[in-house]
Amino acid sequence: QKEVEQNSGPLSVPEGAIASLNCTYSDRVSQSFFWYRQYSGKSPELIMSIYSNGDKEDGRFTAQLNKASQYVSLLIRDSQPSDSATYLCAVKEAAGNKLTFGGGTRVLVKP
């Protein structure tokens, strides 16, 4: 069973601070990694994808990937109350289109 693990939180951060979310995965051959944001009562939406080791930045979001350690993270800089949501890590299997999701980390940004 391929696993994706996340700390469920809640991760409480003050407004303007950096939120750091972590995700580990068990399938060593996975090549594609995604972060989805899900507001309460809504459907998930893709915010970041990363395929190579290192950092990928998009606005206030930075995804970090370390395949040797089977670890992917998401940094949210200058956190805003509107960033309060659950963040789901997803890993795509090496062959095919199936995604395995982690349980999600709930983030609370306090004004």
Add this chain to the structure above:
Amino acid sequence: NAGVTQTPKFQVLKTGQSMTLQCAQDMNHNSMYWYRQDPGMGLRLIYYSASEGTTDKGEVPNGYNVSRLNKREFSLRLESAAPSQTSVYFCASSGRQFSTNEKLFFGSGTQLSVL
């Protein structure tokens, strides 16, 4: 352009009843998926269809059946509902032909309660 449309939004069933969740996408996507989401467990794949005419089991297929009716539509059927199937169900699609975009587009979800 509605994206992914799933119906109904809410449903209450009694144990043993059957129902079908409907899903349609208008983005010409090849792949479609059914997930369930339970508190603290993220999204778990029930069934998926990589392309029209094919379906495959996901992580938690027991108690469910699916039909890929055509390229647009992918339905999920509960033949004999059980309380363990109380969950939020999401349909999703991805993958236009000749596109490397792997982004999943989700429907708005169905809140199902089985009493």
